[in-house]
Amino acid sequence: MNVNAPPAMDSDAFRAGIQLVVDRVNSQEAGNLAAISPDLAPLMDSLVALMSGGKRLRPAFCYWGWRSVAAEADLAAHHAAVLEAAAGLEFLQACALIHDDVMDGSDTRRGLPAAHRVFEGIHAEAKWVGQAPMFGIGAAILLGDLCLSWADQVFLAAPLPTEALQRAKPIFDVMRTELMAGQYLDLLEQARSNTSLERAHTVVRYKSAKYTIERPLHLGAALAGASNAAMQAFTDYGLALGEAFQLRDDVLGVFGDPAQTGKPAGDDIREGKRTVMVSLAYANASLSEKATMTGLLGKHDLDANDVATAREILTSTGALAQTEILIEQGITSAYDALRDAPISEEGRSALADLIEASTRRAT
């Protein structure tokens, strides 16, 4: 028996491990907030509900970025600590979701009311003074700020060697900046009604590919002190898979089943998202289809007929089929990068599973 082996880690065991850390942090912070004022309790209630769901993909990439390249002697010794560090990424993601829902004016998230709607509802029910929607926005901004603060707090509090955390922190910093920059570019392209394929790709790269996959892998790899060759392999794998991941998200944002996505049907059309799939449709659409599509993108009261029309245009222009081809190309490139990556066989197998989990999904 190899005493240095960390526990086997399928995706259910991994999610349960992350949930344990998330629950512990939330319970500690609930105590800290309660010591300030009992009036702060709704902030934690809303966050705990949000954080009970999710695919935990970013922590998974961070964890396997570490486990794929860690020295044999560190595997069992640091396994639990790396899980703790990786859980910090769930707080960064919670911030991104809460703030994103404010910016997009989204009503729901993971099948629950979005945080700003929860606080808008509290205000309206209590008949407080001022505008309920602005109270909701203010509370959601602050809840997101708490999550953003707790992200690096949790990551850096993991009981790992100081040098390991110091290697990883600059990557954590770059990741946050890229995420916020990508979100701003996304906002900008929606406002500009931009349908340029190149710009849609830039948004995908920063908002999703780097933030969701490449940087979490780099974070974990830095904790392990990975070689430049491993870092480069994770970039090749991460950017290819990250693009495929986001394209799958874009398809689900229009064609997904609300019961599975936790978002209303056609929500991306309602929010006017300028996705790669939408850009592909514009490139092939007739003048009248373009006009119809432009009328639907960002239409606040989009109904079932409108969703059906948008789906039809995305299908008839070939945009959906082209997007599926791009997803398959991304998957192929990710497998290619994985094949030659200087990582453990166990890591290669787990990262192959994560290709499937990221791209062949209904939620």
Added chain:
Amino acid sequence: MNVNAPPAMDSDAFRAGIQLVVDRVNSQEAGNLAAISPDLAPLMDSLVALMSGGKRLRPAFCYWGWRSVAAEADLAAHHAAVLEAAAGLEFLQACALIHDDVMDGSDTRRGLPAAHRVFEGIHAEAKWVGQAPMFGIGAAILLGDLCLSWADQVFLAAPLPTEALQRAKPIFDVMRTELMAGQYLDLLEQARSNTSLERAHTVVRYKSAKYTIERPLHLGAALAGASNAAMQAFTDYGLALGEAFQLRDDVLGVFGDPAQTGKPAGDDIREGKRTVMVSLAYANASLSEKATMTGLLGKHDLDANDVATAREILTSTGALAQTEILIEQGITSAYDALRDAPISEEGRSALADLIEASTRRAT
């Protein structure tokens, strides 16, 4: 000549030192953002303008928290590095201001348009699609998120011994949580139209006294490895002075000169802020004065006559005079705490100057 002496540091020299670090960070981050997309430039332009002003009080308390208790041998050796760490607090403050202005619906900050108004203007001028105010809010949320990320990035990147930074980081974490919690309680009391003196004091304690003075002092003291006795003295000084600081802010928010505060006259009344001074007015006002005051608090189109009426009620009820007495009591308590604090004479003198700078000011 004492070779271990750090440079003399009056408030002008200090502000110039902080500005140098802030400018260097902003220039680096502008480069990082430009490498992602030239479209990100307006974010940095807006931030650079905001960060060219300010009293730099939080970095000053952090710096003097360190310099008051640091070992003789560390004074010259770590002086520049502590300035760098302290400058991180300006990014936390930039986040607080940018997000606060969104939540309060403020139009101006430091005599310039608030960040969300800048981006609202860019959207309106370019005639982009969607609502310009929501674009402004979204951009300001993201700019604040960038600042919040850069705050710990700058603090932890200071070239100080790892143990020093590790002692300070948990205080940095508590400080951020207290700040966000205090902001939420402030939002809540405005919404509830609360005029309870006790609740107004809780907001002051967390949003201002701890965030602006006590925690920055603790941060610096932790960098130096201060004794518990010094920490306690900083708490006594910080909470007393912090309350006086905020009460001065509240007086300026109603009675201040717009040319000096950079905010419109009576802005706190317009925003419906439930300050300690307002609570004191309610405690002494007649029924008709209460009704008038309730009508003015949060009145969006507050005019010069309204401001004059509010000032009259705050004066005639004695609330202004009582607030000035509370400020003087806070100043006295802060001096008392300073007298017996186990700190250097140079530190005692600088912290005495900061009492004056925090409470006898017009901006």
